[in-house]
Amino acid sequence: MTWGVVAIAGVLGLATPLLVRPLLRRYGVADDPNERSSHRERTLRGGGVAPLLAIGVGYLLVLALGNTAAVGTVLLLAGAAVAAGLLGLAEDVRGLPVMVRASLQLVIGIGAAAGLCIAFGQQWWAAALGALLIAAYINIANFMDGLNGISGLHGLLSGMVYGALGAFSGSAWLTATGIVVAVAFASFLPWNLTRPGLFLGDVGSYVLGASLASLAVASAMSGISLVTALAPLAIYLADTLVTLARRAARGEPVLRPHRTHAYQRLTDTGLSHVQASLTVSVFSLGAAIVGVLIPLAGLNQWAGAAVIVAIAVVYLLLPRLRGSRLPRKPQTALVDIDRPAAIAPRVDFYPKRWIVLGASGFVGSAVADHLVAAGHDVVRLTAPRLALMPETAANPISVERALNSDDFDALVRAFEGSDVVINAAGRATPDSPADADLYGANALLPAFVARAASSAGVARAIHLSSAAVQGRRSTLDESLDTSPFSPYSHSKALGERLFLSFGSPDGETDHVVIRATSVQGPGRATTESFRHIARSFVASVAAPGNQPTVVSSIDGLVDFVTRVGGSSGPLGPIMLQPWEGHSAYDVLSAAGGSPRILPRWICTMVLVVVRGLGRVIPEVAGAGRRLELMWLGQDQRSEYTLEFPAMPNHVLVGILSNREDAS
Structure with missing residues (x-):
C-alpha cells in the first residue's frame, strides 16, 4: 500500500x-x-x-x-x-x-x-x-x-x-x-x-x-x-x-x-x-x-x-x-371498579339529537352518515386532543384533575340539548407505543365524555371500545375481565373502566361500552391488507377451520351502535358487537384466498414461539396476535343476541370480496 x-x-x-x-x-x-x-x-x-x-x-x-x-x-x-x-x-x-x-x-x-x-x-x-x-x-x-x-x-x-x-x-x-x-x-x-x-x-x-x-x-x-x-x-x-x-x-x-x-x-x-x-x-x-x-x-x-x-x-x-435518570416504567394497572348494573328500559325513548364524537374517522363517519340517512338530527363533533401520561393513567386522582380544564367545559356545552352521545374517537393504532397521546385519546377522553354527558343531562352515552381488551381469551364476552397484551389494548381497557366509573352516580345517564371486533369496510387500509394476506401464500387456518372469526363488517357495527343508541329496552353496561356467523376459513375465502388448513399442533407451537418473542420485542406481539386470530379465530358470546341480531352473512362477504353491492 x-x-x-x-x-x-x-x-x-x-x-x-x-x-x-x-x-x-x-x-x-x-x-x-x-x-x-x-x-x-x-x-x-x-x-x-x-x-x-x-x-x-x-x-x-x-x-x-x-x-x-x-x-x-x-x-x-x-x-x-x-x-x-x-x-x-x-x-x-x-x-x-x-x-x-x-x-x-x-x-x-x-x-x-x-x-x-x-x-x-x-x-x-x-x-x-x-x-x-x-x-x-x-x-x-x-x-x-x-x-x-x-x-x-x-x-x-x-x-x-x-x-x-x-x-x-x-x-x-x-x-x-x-x-x-x-x-x-x-x-x-x-x-x-x-x-x-x-x-x-x-x-x-x-x-x-x-x-x-x-x-x-x-x-x-x-x-x-x-x-x-x-x-x-x-x-x-x-x-x-x-x-x-x-x-x-x-x-x-x-x-x-x-x-x-x-x-x-x-x-x-x-x-x-x-x-x-x-x-x-x-x-x-x-x-x-x-x-x-x-x-x-x-x-x-x-x-x-x-x-x-x-x-x-x-x-x-x-x-x-452524571445525573441522568431513565423515565419510570409504564404501568399496566387498571382502575378497580365494580361491574355496573344492567341499564333499565326507557319507556317511549325516541332520541332526536345525536352527537357523534370523532365523526371524521372511519367508524365515526359511517355512524354519522347512517343516522343522517335515517332522518336524525346529527352533530359531528371533533374530539379534543388530550394527553395522559401512561405512568399515571390508572390513577383516578390524575384523571379527576385533568377534568378541571377548558376542554371539559367546552365538551359539556357541546353536549347540552342532545339525547345520545357516541364517542367514536380514539387512536386506532394497535402497534402504537405507550405515550401520552395514546392514553389521552383512548383512556382520558372516555372519562371526559362520560362525565360531560352526565353534566349536560344527556340520556345515553355510548363509548366505542375494542374486543382487543380481552386479549387471548378463548371466548369474548361482556364481562369486565380483560387481558390487555399491548399499550393499545391496555389504553382501551383503561378507557372502558374510566368511562363506566366517571359517569353520573345518580344513574340518570345511561353509560354503555360497545366492544367492536375486527371491523372491515370499503376503503379501509386494514381491509385491503386483509385481502392481500388472504390471496398470498400465508393464508391458512388451524384445523378444523370452522372456528368463529372476529372479522366483522362496518355495516354490522353501525347498525348495532345506532340500535343500541335508540333502544328503549334493557341494555348492558358492556355490549359485544354481534358475531356475523363466519368462520376463520370463510373470511379468507371471501377475500379471494384459498387458505390451507394446517395441523393445529403446528400452529400452537409457532404461536408459543411468537408469544415468547413478543415478550422481548413488543412489536412482535401485535403481529403474533393477528396471526393467532387468522389461525384460531375467537368465539364470541353476547347476552343480547336475540334483541340485537347480527347483519346477514352476505354483507361481510361483499366487503371482503370488494363487491359494490356489499350492503
Missing part, C-alpha cells in the same frame, strides 16, 4: 459532499428534528455516499497496487461495504419495508462471512456467527449514529486499530483496508461537524457497520484473537445490546426510536455533541487498546476480556453518575 491510496481516499471523502449536497437538497433527503432527535435543525442526510465512494475506490486501489495474495479477502470486504452502502442509500431515498431491509442485511452478512470462511479455511459455524455479527452491526452502527462526530470518530479510530493489528500480525491486506476505512470516515468529519452540517444517513451508517464488522470477522478468521478482533466494537455493542435488553425488560418497544442509549443520555447531562462523541471514542479506544495488548504484550485473553467488560460497564454507568 502507498500513501497515494490514502490521499485518493481522503480526497474523495472530502470532495464528494460538494457534488452530493445539491442533489440531497433537490430531492429533500433530510432529517427533521423530533422529540427523540439530538439535533434541532433540519439537516441533509445521505452524506455517507462520500465514505462509500472512498472505501470502494480505496479497496480497488489496494488490489491494484500489489496485494494480490489477498484478492479474494479484499473483494469480499469491498463487496460487503458497497452492498450495505447501496442498501442504505435506497433506504435514505425511497425507504424500504423492515423485512426487506433486514433480509438484505442478512444476505450481505452471509455472503461476506461465507466467503471469508472459505478464504481462511474456517468451519461453517464461524460463517454463521460472522453473518449474524455483520448483519447486526449494520443496525448497531445505525442505532448509534445519533450525534455529530460519533460515527466519523468510530470509523477513524476503529479503522486505525485494525490497520495496526494488520501491521502487528503481518497481514498487509488488513493494514491497508483498515487505514482506508479510517481515512474515509475521517475525511467526512469536517462536513459533519461544521455548519450547516451533513449527516451520514443510512448509507453512511450501513457502510460503517458493514466495513468494521467485516474487518472484525476477517481478523478473527485470519487467526487474530476473537477478543482482540471485537475490542474496537465493544462499546457500540455494549451500548446497543444493554439498551435493547433494558427496554425489552421494561416492556418498551425495542425497535422504535428513543433517547435512552448511553450516548444520548450523556447529552442530556449537559455534554455537547462533540463532547459526548469524544467520550464514546475514548472508551472505545480504551477497549481497543486492551484488545491489542493481548497479541502485542501477551496479555491473557480472558483477563483482557474482563478489562474490556469493566470499561464497558463504566461507560454504561457514566450517564447515571
